Amino acid sequence: MNYPLYIRSAPTENELKFHYMVHTSLDVVDEKISAMGKALVDQRELYLGLLYPTEDYKVYGYVTNSKVKFVMVVDSSNTALRDNEIRSMFRKLHNSYTDVMCNPFYNPGDRIQSRAFDSMVTSMMIQVC
Amino acid sequence: MISDIGWWDHQLRHIEDWKAWMTLRDILKPGTIEFNDCPKGVTGGKENGRCITKLENMGFRVGQGLIERFTKDTARFKDELDIMKFICKDFWTTVFKKQIDNLRTNHQGIYVLQDNKFRLLTQMSAGKQYLEHASKYLAFTCGLIRGGLSNLGIKSIVTAEVSSMPACKFQVMIQKL
Numbered sequence: 001m002n003y004p005l006y007i008r009s010a011p012t013e014n015e016l017k018f019h020y021m022v023h024t025s026l027d028v029v030d031e032k033i034s035a036m037g038k039a040l041v042d043q044r045e046l047y048l049g050l051l052y053p054t055e056d057y058k059v060y061g062y063v064t065n066s067k068v069k070f071v072m073v074v075d076s077s078n079t080a081l082r083d084n085e086i087r088s089m090f091r092k093l094h095n096s097y098t099d100v101m102c103n104p105f106y107n108p109g110d111r112i113q114s115r116a117f118d119s120m121v122t123s124m125m126i127q128v129c
Numbered sequence: 130m131i132s133d134i135g136w137w138d139h140q141l142r143h144i145e146d147w148k149a150w151m152t153l154r155d156i157l158k159p160g161t162i163e164f165n166d167c168p169k170g171v172t173g174g175k176e177n178g179r180c181i182t183k184l185e186n187m188g189f190r191v192g193q194g195l196i197e198r199f200t201k202d203t204a205r206f207k208d209e210l211d212i213m214k215f216i217c218k219d220f221w222t223t224v225f226k227k228q229i230d231n232l233r234t235n236h237q238g239i240y241v242l243q244d245n246k247f248r249l250l251t252q253m254s255a256g257k258q259y260l261e262h263a264s265k266y267l268a269f270t271c272g273l274i275r276g277g278l279s280n281l282g283i284k285s286i287v288t289a290e291v292s293s294m295p296a297c298k299f300q301v302m303i304q305k306l
Contacts, residue, residue: 046205065200066280098201101280102194108280 002026005068006112010125021059022071025051029061029069046094047087062090068097074128081128089124096120181268188272189279196277199223209303212281213240220277238303242274243296250295263291267299274299 002023009018028051048061053076062070070093074081096117100106103114199220206212217229221244231243249266253259267289275287284304291297 063205064197065203065206066197067282094201098197101197104190104194108193 002069005110006117006121008118008121008125009073010129018073021054021057021073025059025061025071025073026069028052028059029063029071032061033063047090049083060086060090062094064094064097070094070097078128089128092120092124177265181264184265184268185272185275188269188274189276190272191269192273192276192278193280195224195273196220196280200281206281209238209283210234212278212283213242213301216274216277217242224273238305240301240303242299242301244299245296247295247297250291250297253294255294259294260291263294263297264289267291267297271299274301278303 004019004022007019007022009015029048032048032051046062046064048063051059051061051071053059056076058074058076060072060074062072064070070090072086072089074086096114097112100112100114100117101108106112106114200215203215203219206215213232213234217232221227221229225244225248227244227246227248229242230245231241233241233243247267249270250263253263271287271289275285278285278287278301286302286304287299288302289297289299
């Protein structure tokens with residue numbers, strides 16, 4: 001059951017293209033997770049790294065122990081963004097998601113409407129773009 | 130005093146989860162909590178069942194949140210047994226300050242977690258006197274385990290039994306989808 005709990009893009013034109021890319025990358029994520037036994041990916045790590053590069057974009061993945069997948073699509077021209085920065089962005093996303101989960105008023109499986117989560121994502125996107 | 134639990138649920142956002150859990154343990158001392166719609170007698174009936182279900186559901190939701198927080202920094206789990214070991218060691222230690230004393234499994238989806246000195250039952254006398262009331266105190270913890278497992282992708286049924294205070298056993302039946 002794969003539906004997005006939260007999706008955001010900047011700039012907002014061509015949003016559908018990003019939605020589509022994120023959706024197709026889910027297959028790659030599943031592939032990486034099931035490839036654990038074949039040591040294609042470090043078995044114990046949550047960060048999945050570069051999922052697949054297209055000519056314009058790079059797609060990164062991260063899966064939590066609770067089977068929640070985070071997907072990040074970055075412009076290829078943005079070469080300044082390094083691996084450890086991507087990792088730290090995923091950590092921040094994971095931390096904010098944990099806070100949302102612990103909110104007793106949040107029903108797991110609903111779309112995330114937390115303002116704190118929104119502002120964290122906004123500040124991250126401002127940093128990158 | 131169901132409202133007390135509601136208040137605590139809200140506080141969970143702001144204070145460390147296990148500290149909040151310890152205050153709940155104090156609230157649940159026998160005699161201080163009166164379930165308004167639960168008869169005090171042994172028979173109990175429907176009302177008692179509803180209380181237990183309510184507690185179990187609360188435990189479920191709390192378990193989901195706790196697991197998310199506890200597994201944030203751990204490595205990915207290899208398999209089901211790995212997850213059960215995590216529940217017995219790290220999870221139980223963080224919530225109850227001790228580990229599960231014994232884990233048994235038939236390797237076909239049934240696990241029995243034995244705690245010889247369950248923290249919520251130590252305040253009660255060790256004889257037969259409160260044996261029938263013990264299920265109320267175990268309901269929340271059953272939900273906790275079920276919620277934690279469900280967030281890790283495992284559907285299960287968790288039941289508990291007390292044969293002699295303060296020891297108790299939690300039975301986890303994994304449901305294959």
